[in-house]
Amino acid sequence: MSGVRVLVGTRKGAFLLTADGKRKRWTVSGPHFAGWEIYHLKGSPADPNRIYASQSSGWFGQVIQRSCDGGNTWETPGGGVTSEPGEMPRGESNKFVYDVSPETGKPLTTHQWYDGTQHPWEFKRVWHLEPSLTDPDAVYAGVEDAGLFRTSDGGTTWQELAGLRGHGSGPKWQPGAGGMCLHTILLDPQNPRRIYIAISAAGAFRTDDGGKTWRPINRGLYSKYIPEPTAEVGHCVHRIALHPSRSNVLFMQKHWDVMRSDDGGDSWREVSGNLPTDFGFVIDVHAHEPETVYVVPIKSDSEHYPPDGRLRVYRSKSGGNEWEPLTKGLPQQDCYVNVLRDAMCVDSLDPCGVYFGTTGGQVYGSADGGDSWAPIVRDLPAVLSVEVQALL
Amino acid sequence: MIRVVLPPHLQTLAQVGSEVTLDVTRNGPLTRAAVLDALEARYPMLRGTIRDHTTAQRRPFLRFFACARDLTHDPADAPLPEPVTTGQEPLLIVGAIAGG
Numbered sequence: 001m002s003g004v005r006v007l008v009g010t011r012k013g014a015f016l017l018t019a020d021g022k023r024k025r026w027t028v029s030g031p032h033f034a035g036w037e038i039y040h041l042k043g044s045p046a047d048p049n050r051i052y053a054s055q056s057s058g059w060f061g062q063v064i065q066r067s068c069d070g071g072n073t074w075e076t077p078g079g080g081v082t083s084e085p086g087e088m089p090r091g092e093s094n095k096f097v098y099d100v101s102p103e104t105g106k107p108l109t110t111h112q113w114y115d116g117t118q119h120p121w122e123f124k125r126v127w128h129l130e131p132s133l134t135d136p137d138a139v140y141a142g143v144e145d146a147g148l149f150r151t152s153d154g155g156t157t158w159q160e161l162a163g164l165r166g167h168g169s170g171p172k173w174q175p176g177a178g179g180m181c182l183h184t185i186l187l188d189p190q191n192p193r194r195i196y197i198a199i200s201a202a203g204a205f206r207t208d209d210g211g212k213t214w215r216p217i218n219r220g221l222y223s224k225y226i227p228e229p230t231a232e233v234g235h236c237v238h239r240i241a242l243h244p245s246r247s248n249v250l251f252m253q254k255h256w257d258v259m260r261s262d263d264g265g266d267s268w269r270e271v272s273g274n275l276p277t278d279f280g281f282v283i284d285v286h287a288h289e290p291e292t293v294y295v296v297p298i299k300s301d302s303e304h305y306p307p308d309g310r311l312r313v314y315r316s317k318s319g320g321n322e323w324e325p326l327t328k329g330l331p332q333q334d335c336y337v338n339v340l341r342d343a344m345c346v347d348s349l350d351p352c353g354v355y356f357g358t359t360g361g362q363v364y365g366s367a368d369g370g371d372s373w374a375p376i377v378r379d380l381p382a383v384l385s386v387e388v389q390a391l392l
Numbered sequence: 393m394i395r396v397v398l399p400p401h402l403q404t405l406a407q408v409g410s411e412v413t414l415d416v417t418r419n420g421p422l423t424r425a426a427v428l429d430a431l432e433a434r435y436p437m438l439r440g441t442i443r444d445h446t447t448a449q450r451r452p453f454l455r456f457f458a459c460a461r462d463l464t465h466d467p468a469d470a471p472l473p474e475p476v477t478t479g480q481e482p483l484l485i486v487g488a489i490a491g492g
Contacts, residue, residue, distance in 0.1 A: 035401060059453040059487045060401055060441040076405070079437035094440045 004347050005070065005389045006355055007051065008363055009038035012381035014053055016071045019376075023353055023367040026376045032074065033065065040342055040385040042129050047136040048389050052155060054126035054141070062125050064093045064141075064155045078156035093155050096123050096143055099162035111145065112174040121145045121165070128342060128385075130185035133192075142182035146173060146199040148211070161211040164197070169216060169233040176200035176236050176255075183341055184237070189244045196250065196265060201226075201236035204252070206265050217265030221254060238281045239341045243290035251293050251320070253283040253341075258295055260320050271320025276307050282344035286369060287352040291319040294346075294354060294370060296339045305336035313356070315370050329373035330364065337362070342385035349390055357383025394427055395482035399454075402442075402485070406435040411482060421471035424456060424463065427483055442485060453488040 006017040013031030032038075036055045044050040053065040053074070065074045077093040098121050100109065113119035124144040132138035137154040147165055149158040173180060184198035193210045196217075203218040216233050226234045236255035243249065252259040252268065256279050259268040272278035277297045286292035293316045299307045306312060311330045314323040337360035347353035354370050357363045361380040366373045393413040403410055416422060416430040425448075432439045439445065442454055448468070450456075455464040459473045459481050475481035 034404075057401060059399070059451065060405075061444075061451060062440065063405060063437070076437040079435075079439075092436075092439065092445070094437075095445045097446055 003391045004349065004353060005043070005048075005391055006345075006363065006365070006376065007041040007043065007071070007385075007387045007389070008357055008377075008380065008383060009040050009053070009342075009385035010357075010361070010381040010383050011037055014038040014041055014055075015377070015380055017363065017376050021349055023349075023365060026365075028377055029071065032071070036063075037125075038384065039125060040128050040387075042131055042387045043389040044131040044136040044139075045133050046131070048391060050131070050136040050154075052129045052131060052139055054129055056125040062094050062096065062123070064126070064158075066093075066155050077154050092157050096126070096141070096147075096149055096158050097160070098123065098147060098165070099160040101162075111170055111180060112172055114175065118171060121147070123147075124179060127181045127183045128185055130187060133187055133189055140185050140187070140195070142185050142197065144179045144181040145175075146180045146182040146202060148182055148185070148197060150211070161207075163207070163212050164205060164214045167205070167214045167216070169202070172231075172233050173199060173202035174234065184240045186240060186242055186247075186250075188247045190247045194247070194264070196240060196242075198237040198240050198252075200238065201255075202233050203235040204237050204240060204250075204265055217261075218268070219266065220261075220268030221259065222257070222270075223255065225255070239283050241284045241293075243285045246290045249290065249319075251283050251285060253280050253295055255279065255301060258283065258320060271316070273316070273321035273323055275314055275323050276312075276325075280339075281341040282339050282356060284344050284346050284354070286354075287346045287348045288350065289317070289352075289369075292317050292369070293320060294344065295323075296344065296356060298338060304338040309334050309336060311335040311337065311358075313354070313370055313373075326366075326370045326373070328371065329366075329375075335360075340384055342387075343383050345386050345388045347388045347390050353388065355386050355388055357386040359383065393479050394422070394430070394476065395479055396427060396431055397482045397484045399485060399487040401487070402438060405437055405441065408435070413479075422477040423469045424466070424472060424483070425468040427472070428468075455486045455488060457484040457486055458482070 003020045008015040013034045015030035019026045039054045041053040049070045051067040055063040110118035128142040130140040141149040148161045186196040188194035198204045205214045207214045221235045223235045238253045248264040250261040258272045260271045261268045280298045310332045313326040316323045337358035344356040352369045354366045359382040363376045414430045
């Protein structure tokens with residue numbers, strides 16, 4: 001490996017951080033799309049030069065950006081300037097329209113609103129982009145209000161996988177504090193027809209037929225803040241992670257509780273163990289050790305910052321329950337930032353690199369699996385997402 | 393030619409300066425809907441950023457001005473002021489001063 005490229009989405013633009021394999025000296029590029037919210041950027045596993053970005057704004061809505069040269073230049077897929085007046089637009093790359101066609105079986109038009117009434121589905125933004133493992137032109141998009149879209153033409157057009165909303169439990173889904181977002185998309189590297197997704201606040205779902213049909217996978221979750229704590233749907237799942245070599249083992253950071261499943265989500269058990277608090281947003285798995293898991297405990301759902309003002313990553317080397325605090329290089333006093341759900345990732349180098357970003361604008365990196373940390377940048381806008389690419 | 397002034401973020405997105413000129417095809421009076429149709433046809437990346445893709449409704453934090461008048465709540469198919477139709481004055485698309 002010759003190096004890494006860290007893709008950082010923030011409240012006010014995107015930043016690309018690059019380094020060689022030692023991951024000590026970093027070059028910062030950005031802001032790209034200055035002034036826009038960049039909820040997420042992610043590179044294609046099949047072509048690292050292909051990067052997709054979700055660019056949005058309260059004023060101007062959703063835009064999808066694509067780079068074919070590793071982030072040096074960007075384009076709106078299919079959205080180039082037309083050459084002749086009146087020429088038909090070449091693409092609809094920022095058009096996300098829910099599928100309400102009868103062919104979907106059960107087109108849903110409402111979900112549960114904050115006051116318990118039913119509310120129409122309204123597209124707001126793309127939270128997460130998950131490129132295909134094999135095709136640079138294929139990407140999944142998780143959106144708010146919760147739905148799953150897919151492009152097979154490099155982001156030029158998007159189609160909803162309506163079977164998810166058509167599953168039947170949609171009227172019981174409800175927005176969390178951040179909105180009703182589909183934020184996690186995990187493509188099973190061992191079974192191309194299996195996809196896991198998670199929604200706040202509905203829970204986790206799985207398809208085994210490439211996205212046509214879905215079922216909730218929330219058995220074992222207990223959420224005391226909902227009327228029926230063990231309900232089939234309604235759980236505020238914050239993030240799910242898996243290791244590519246064992247794709248039926250899932251780790252979940254729920255609103256409260258860190259959970260584990262060994263059967264592809266069919267059942268879950270709590271592995272919070274000795275964590276100082278089991279509230280949090282991020283969770284990820286070491287690139288080479290499937291039983292090594294990382295979380296960043298946050299004090300509570302009403303106080304979104306680390307306990308005691310100490311920013312600590314917790315690592316379990318036993319797949320949960322026994323956790324150790326990782327503090328070397330991280331601020332251990334007066335630190336009151338949050339780490340949002342898409343803002344942690346691991347690289348595939350050896351030793352494994354771990355990265356996370358904070359709402360205070362810091363991006364921290366560890367080149368030794370979490371034993372020690374250093375800030376890569378300190379003063380970015382609030383960080384929404386962090387992804388990393390290992391470069392040959 | 394019709395002149396349209398874009399807000400800064402849309403200038404960046406469309407990779408243009410603050411003002412663009414458009415040749416708008418029309419059979420009757422020039423309307424805001426016709427200008428926006430021509431704008432989005434020329435700059436497809438702006439589709440959905442000014443009007444909703446499906447409903448064609450104005451996005452909430454955008455307003456339309458021309459000739460020192462706020463045209464935001466005029467019907468989209470209402471005739472635009474004469475100085476806009478002759479290119480003497482631009483149609484201004486303005487982002488509301490809100491948020492951060």
